[in-house]
Amino acid sequence: MKKPFTIFSAVGSGGVPVEAAMTLIGLPFEVVEAPTWRGEAEAAKVAAINPLKQIPALVTPDGETITESAAILIWLADRYPEARLAPGLDAPARGQFLRWMSFISASIYALYWISDAPARLVGEDPALQARAKAAIKDRIVDCWRMMESQIPPGRYLLGDEMTVLDLYVAVLSRWGPRRVRFYEAAPRMSEVVKRVDADPRLAAFWAERFPFFDGWERLGAQG
Ligand SMILES: N[C@@H](CCC(=O)N[C@@H](CS)C(=O)NCC(=O)O)C(=O)O
Known part of the structure; x- marks a missing residue:
């Protein structure tokens, strides 16, 4: 087997x-x-x-x-x-799917290598570390704002069907700078991630692997 x-x-x-x-x-x-x-x-x-x-x-x-x-x-x-978790190779949305998957990985996710452990870049000085973390949070908000300005979401980010891009954004938008800032920067994408959060097929999964709790949109569990 x-x-x-x-x-x-x-x-x-x-x-x-x-x-x-x-x-x-x-x-x-x-x-x-x-x-x-x-x-x-x-x-x-x-x-x-x-x-x-x-x-x-x-x-x-x-x-x-x-x-x-x-x-x-x-x-x-x-x-x-x-x-049906991605547009197929010949689907009209394929280019935008690859564009935004790469964008999330390269322009947003990669920054957590520094913000999770700022000493890697700026050493042990707490003031420098705080400045690096704050600058990264601002940069991430700018990235979400840019994506919001370029994407016209339907029920999901690329149209009417949920793709792995929706799962990716729903999870990464829960990290620092937290969902509250994501909601401000990306109001239309916010409707999508809330739909993903509330997907009944994933209710038990979220409860186990990224639980919602009082104040999570402000506090989060990581980042
Ligand atoms: N480029 C990688 C980034 C992965 C990443 O940063 N993972 C975090 C956890 S969410 C990690 O393992 N961090 C530990 C480290 O970078 O030392 C990816 O997209 O998978």
């Missing part, structure tokens, strides 16, 4: 949209919980399959490892087209 998928991930992390996609597709998967930002012991759990010690990392039933959240999400959506 083939092994199920294994996803190296953590509650509230960038692995959550990948887990959500696999849940919607109906794939069997095991989670290795590895909150890499909580120190060397956790990071070491993923080192053998991702030398950057980052999650998410997916190991397929064939034993292939795929890292990079956007690549994993696009791969899953393309590999299981019956789940």
Whole structure:
């Protein structure tokens, strides 16, 4: 019997949209919980399959490892087209789908490498660290605002069907600078992420993997 998928991930992390996609597709998967930002012991759990010690990392039933959240999400959506989680290769929305998947990964997600541990860039000075974190939050808000100005959402970001882009944005918009600032910067996209938050197919999943609690839109669990 083939092994199920294994996803190296953590509650509230960038692995959550990948887990959500696999849940919607109906794939069997095991989670290795590895909150890499909580120190060397956790990071070491993923080192053998991702030398950057980052999650998410997916190991397929064939034993292939795929890292990079956007690549994993696009791969899953393309590999299981019956789940309709991405515009097909010839669909009119395909270009914009790839554009925004890359944008989220490169222009937004990558910044958390600094904001989760600003000493990596500015050393131990608390004032410099605070300045770096604040500047990154402002930059992320600017990125959301830019995306909002370029995208005319329907029920979902690319039209009437939910794609992995919606899952990606729904999760990353919960991190610092938190949803309240996302709502201000991107009011039309906010309607979409609230729809994704409320999707009944994901209710049990969100409760387990990125729970909503009183004040979460202001406080969040990470970032
Ligand atoms: N470019 C990577 C970024 C992944 C990433 O930054 N993951 C975070 C957790 S949400 C992490 O593992 N951080 C630990 C570190 O960078 O040292 C992706 O898109 O998958």
